Amino acid sequence: MKQLLVFIRKEFLHVFRDRKTLLMLFGLPIAQIVLFGFALSNEVKDSKIAVVDYSKDIMTRQIINKVGANPYFEIESNLKSATDIDAAFRKGNIKVALVFPDNFSTDLIHTGTATVQVIADGSDPNLATTVTNYISTVIADYTASLSLQEGHPVQVQPEIQMLYNPDLRGAPNFIPGVMALVLMLVCTMMTSVSIVREKELGTMEILLVSPFNTTYIILSKLAPNLLISLVNLFIILVLSDLFLDLPVKGSIVLLVFCSILFILTCLSIGLLLSISAKTQQAAMMGSLMGMMLPTMLLTGFLFPIENMPLPLRLLSNLVPSRWYFIIVKQVMLKGLGIGAVWKETLILAVMAFGLFAISLRNFKIRLQ
Amino acid sequence: MNTEAVIVTDKLTKRFGPFIACNELTFQVDKGEIFGFLGANGAGKTTAMRMLCGLLNPSSGKATVAGFDVYTQANRIKQRIGYMSQRFSLYDDLTVSENIRFFGGIYGMSISDIKKKTSALLSELQLEKEAKTLVRDIPPGWKQKLAFSVSIVHGPDIVFLDEPTGGVDPVTRRQFWDLIYEAADKGVTVFVTTHYMDEAEYCNRVSIMVDGVIADLDAPARLKTKYQVSSMEEVFYALARNAVRKAD
Numbered sequence: 001m002k003q004l005l006v007f008i009r010k011e012f013l014h015v016f017r018d019r020k021t022l023l024m025l026f027g028l029p030i031a032q033i034v035l036f037g038f039a040l041s042n043e044v045k046d047s048k049i050a051v052v053d054y055s056k057d058i059m060t061r062q063i064i065n066k067v068g069a070n071p072y073f074e075i076e077s078n079l080k081s082a083t084d085i086d087a088a089f090r091k092g093n094i095k096v097a098l099v100f101p102d103n104f105s106t107d108l109i110h111t112g113t114a115t116v117q118v119i120a121d122g123s124d125p126n127l128a129t130t131v132t133n134y135i136s137t138v139i140a141d142y143t144a145s146l147s148l149q150e151g152h153p154v155q156v157q158p159e160i161q162m163l164y165n166p167d168l169r170g171a172p173n174f175i176p177g178v179m180a181l182v183l184m185l186v187c188t189m190m191t192s193v194s195i196v197r198e199k200e201l202g203t204m205e206i207l208l209v210s211p212f213n214t215t216y217i218i219l220s221k222l223a224p225n226l227l228i229s230l231v232n233l234f235i236i237l238v239l240s241d242l243f244l245d246l247p248v249k250g251s252i253v254l255l256v257f258c259s260i261l262f263i264l265t266c267l268s269i270g271l272l273l274s275i276s277a278k279t280q281q282a283a284m285m286g287s288l289m290g291m292m293l294p295t296m297l298l299t300g301f302l303f304p305i306e307n308m309p310l311p312l313r314l315l316s317n318l319v320p321s322r323w324y325f326i327i328v329k330q331v332m333l334k335g336l337g338i339g340a341v342w343k344e345t346l347i348l349a350v351m352a353f354g355l356f357a358i359s360l361r362n363f364k365i366r367l368q
Numbered sequence: 369m370n371t372e373a374v375i376v377t378d379k380l381t382k383r384f385g386p387f388i389a390c391n392e393l394t395f396q397v398d399k400g401e402i403f404g405f406l407g408a409n410g411a412g413k414t415t416a417m418r419m420l421c422g423l424l425n426p427s428s429g430k431a432t433v434a435g436f437d438v439y440t441q442a443n444r445i446k447q448r449i450g451y452m453s454q455r456f457s458l459y460d461d462l463t464v465s466e467n468i469r470f471f472g473g474i475y476g477m478s479i480s481d482i483k484k485k486t487s488a489l490l491s492e493l494q495l496e497k498e499a500k501t502l503v504r505d506i507p508p509g510w511k512q513k514l515a516f517s518v519s520i521v522h523g524p525d526i527v528f529l530d531e532p533t534g535g536v537d538p539v540t541r542r543q544f545w546d547l548i549y550e551a552a553d554k555g556v557t558v559f560v561t562t563h564y565m566d567e568a569e570y571c572n573r574v575s576i577m578v579d580g581v582i583a584d585l586d587a588p589a590r591l592k593t594k595y596q597v598s599s600m601e602e603v604f605y606a607l608a609r610n611a612v613r614k615a616d
Contacts, residue, residue, distance in 0.1 A: 006473030010462065017461040017502075202455030206519075209421050209451040209528075211443055212474040 003212055007220035014194065015224045025190070029182045029232050033175075033239045047095040047131050048076035050088045055104035059146075063116070063156075067098070067138050072131075089121055096120045096131045108146075108154050115157045132160045175240045176328035177301030180321035181292070182236065183229050183259065184266050188291045190225045191270025192283035200280060218363060222267050229263045230256075237332075249335030255328065258345055261352045262324040266291075268355035269320075275362050295321045323348045372399045374526055374557045375420060380429035382415050389415040391580040392429065397559060399525075402552050404568050404588075405561040407577030408608050413561045416577070417528055420559070422446055434525045447475070450524040450556075454531035458515050460504035464495060467503055468518055475522035482521075489517045509540035516547055520556060527551065529560040533567065545570050565601040574600070576607050583607040 015022060049067065053060050068075040076094050079085060085097045099117035108114040118135050120128035136158045147153045198204040207217055233256070240246040248255060269291065277283035296302055298316040305316050316322050323344040330336040330344075338345065375397035382390040390412045397403045407413045418424040420433050422442030431438045434448040458467045465486055472482040490496045493513055498506055503514070512532070520527050529548075533541045545567065552558050560571070568574050568588060575585040584591060584607060591603045 003474050003476055006470060010459070010466070010470045013462055013466060014459070201459070202453050202457045203459060205423075205453050205455075206451055206457050206471070207474070208423055209446060209449065210471075210474050211446040211476070 004216045004220060007212070007216060008223045011194070011220050011224045015228070025186055025228055026232065026235065028185070029178060029236045030239065032178045032182070033236065033243065046074050047072060047127070048093055049073050050077050050079050050085060050094045050097040051075060052079045052082050052085065052097065052099045054102045055100045057105040059105040059108060060100045063100075063139060063142055064098070066142055067135065070134070070138055072134055085119060094121075095127060096135065098135070108156065109150075112153060113155045113157060115159050117159045120160070132158075136160070174301065175236065175244065175246050176325045176332065177299060179233065179236050179259075179328055180262070180299055180301070180325050181295055182232055183263055183324075184291055184295045184321055185287070186229050186232060187225050187263055187266030188270040188273065189284060189287040190228070191221060191267050192273040192277060192287055193280050194221055194225075195271070195274035196277050196280050196283040199274075199278070214363060215360065218271060218360060221271075225267060225270075226260075226263060229266075230259075233259050246333065248332045250331035251337060254338055254341075255331045258324065258327045258331070258341070258348060261345070261348045262320060264352040265320045265348065265355055268352065268359045271359035271363060272355070275359070294319050298322060299325045301325055320348065320351050323351075373397065374399050374435075375403075375431070375433050375559065377420075377431040378429055380416070380419060380431045381427050382412075382419060382424065383427040388580050390419070390426075393582055395575055395582060395585055397526075397557060399557055400552055400555050401573065402548060402558040402560065402571045404571030404574035405559060405577070406568055406574055406604060407561075408611055411577040411608075411611070412580040413577055414530060417530060417559070417561060421449060421451055421528055448525045450519040450522065450527035452515055452519040452527070452529050452532050454534040458503050458511065458518060461502060463500050463502055464490070464506070464514065465499040467514075468521060471518050472521050477522055485521050489521065493517060509536060509543070512536055512540060513544055513547055516544065516551075520551055524556065526557040526559060529558065531561050531563060533562065533564065541567070565599065565604055568600040568604070576604060578608055578611050 051064055053064070064075065067073050073096075077088065079088060079097075082099055085099070088094050088097065097117075097119040099119065101115065101117075104114050104116070116139065118132050120132050122128050139156050139158055143154055143156045195204075198207065208214070237248060241248070270287065273283055273286045273290070277286055298305070298312065298319045299321040300316070305313055305322070308316070327341045327344045327348070330341050334340075373396045375395075377393050377395055379392040379394055380390060381388065381392055393416055405413050405417065415424065419426045419438060420431060422433075422438060422445045426438060433445045436442075436444040436448070438445065459470070462470065468486045468489065469482050472485060477485070486499070487496075490499055493510070495506075495510065495514065498510075503511060506514070516527075516529070516532060519529075533544055536544065541564070548558055548560070548570075560567075562568065571588065573585065573587050574591070576583050576591075584594075584603075586594070588600055588603075592598065592600065595603050595606045597603055597606065
């Protein structure tokens with residue numbers, strides 16, 4: 001046990017001595033999130049709007065003016081009919097369309113409620129959500145002042161409709177995707193490189209000649225990477241809460257538990273890679289090409305898995321990040337509990353312990 | 369010289385498929401002896417050494433190291449031996465004293481023992497000032513000597529040196545051998561492979577491997593008399609020129 005601590009201490013020294021790598025490890029998630037945050041706030045400015053006004057009364061005009069006065073929006077065109085909306089979107093210069101039905105103000109004055117359709121381009125989900133949220137706020141603002149004017153409450157119901165991508169996959173997909181990607185990269189690459197480095201240096205031989213237990217070598221290699229990954233996880237969660245307004249809605253314990261399962265899976269993959277890799281470069285390329293690509297492509301955060309051909313869909317089942325991604329989405333974004341993700345958690349647990357056992361067994365006790 | 373044997377092998381053999389890397393090696397190394405293990409590349413030196421260190425299981429034959437059986441007591445053997453390979457084997461990004469602490473630590477030495485050993489070792493190597501220097505920043509010659517000292521920091525019975533002076537200048541090599549003599553005087557058995565024939569002269573006895581078998585084994589002086597030559601170089605050449613195996 002004392003030997004294990006000596007070894008873990010050494011591993012931490014390696015990590016802390018290598019400032020460049022350390023910076024990269026912690027810079028990676030921060031850079032990804034900051035970039036994403038900026039991309040988000042930049043694009044919303046001057047979003048062009050198309051308006052279809054069947055009612056053509058003073059109230060609709062007031063709302064349109066109010067929207068147009070907002071710095072985030074710019075009224076691009078007045079369309080004659082709702083059938084032109086699709087064409088306008090396809091031309092690509094508008095981000096959102098407003099449709100006021102017949103009798104808008106009559107309904108509003110007589111019944112106290114009216115509806116307005118807000119149609120957004122769902123293929124850019126981040127933007128679509130933000131834009132529709134802004135418009136809803138502008139409209140709510142207007143009705144609030146109108147209620148005061150009229151002396152009784154009136155309500156305009158924005159009916160939000162997403163074109164092309166109705167369930168808005170993408171936006172909140174990003175954070176779980178970054179989490180899966182960053183954890184996968186750090187764990188797999190760091191583990192395989194640090195073991196292969198000892199092989200290259202010749203120190204692995206010394207370790208194997210010593211009475212030090214091989215399992216201990218592996219455990220101490222994993223310890224710093226586990227810690228770095230947990231710190232990274234924490235950074236991502238804090239940043240996404242502060243800047244992207246994506247707090248952890250569900251149980252943080254469940255989220256951390258599942259993250260540890262995922263981290264263990266990635267560490268084991270790193271171990272497996274280190275067994276076959278002969279040089280640090282090979283280990284690094286192996287983790288980049290072998291792990292990053294499948295993680296990006298087959299996890300579902302860039303490309304929806306449902307739309308893939310059957311062979312790829314089947315293949316994606318083998319990618320651990322796919323299951324982790326689902327868990328994070330359900331727990332963090334939707335606030336669901338273990339009841340909703342027990343299947344994915346189980347799959348991840350089987351992968352984690354299965355791969356760990358395989359890599360332990362294959363890790364060569366004797367140098368050949 | 370004490371005649372207590374610390375390494376005893378009897379027809380020790382290692383096969384890799386049809387290839388016989390080591391064929392029925394039988395020899396004995398005594399306590400405190402400096403035993404040279406010579407042979408061309410591919411002759412089977414490293415394989416033999418690995419079997420004795422418990423890194424490789426023999427195919428047949430018997431061997432005991434420090435009184436322990438290589439088949440069943442590899443872990444006991446590991447506790448009693450030190451090892452240094454031709455590749456420089458300390459951690460570049462750790463300081464001198466961190467390296468000593470680590471290697472002492474994995475052999476289970478206590479912190480106070482390590483501290484005592486560290487200061488003794490550093491003063492012996494005149495490296496006191498460099499205790500907190502990263503190993504990558506000290507000159508190559510010092511590293512080699514430090515690596516040797518670290519390999520015996522836990523006080524092993526036997527130290528295995530696998531071409532320890534590869535790529536080192538003659539002066540440092542000479543100093544390195546002074547360290548080996550000092551260790552041997554303290555009763556540490558030194559088992560060393562080398563390519564340098566002048567180093568073979570420094571050994572008490574040498575064995576010369578050719579094509580997986582021990583072609584001859586004796587004190588350097590007696591070998592020279594036997595082959596009627598004036599240097600170990602010529603002894604080696606007389607034995608190795610008939611080798612069939614190509615270097616690996």
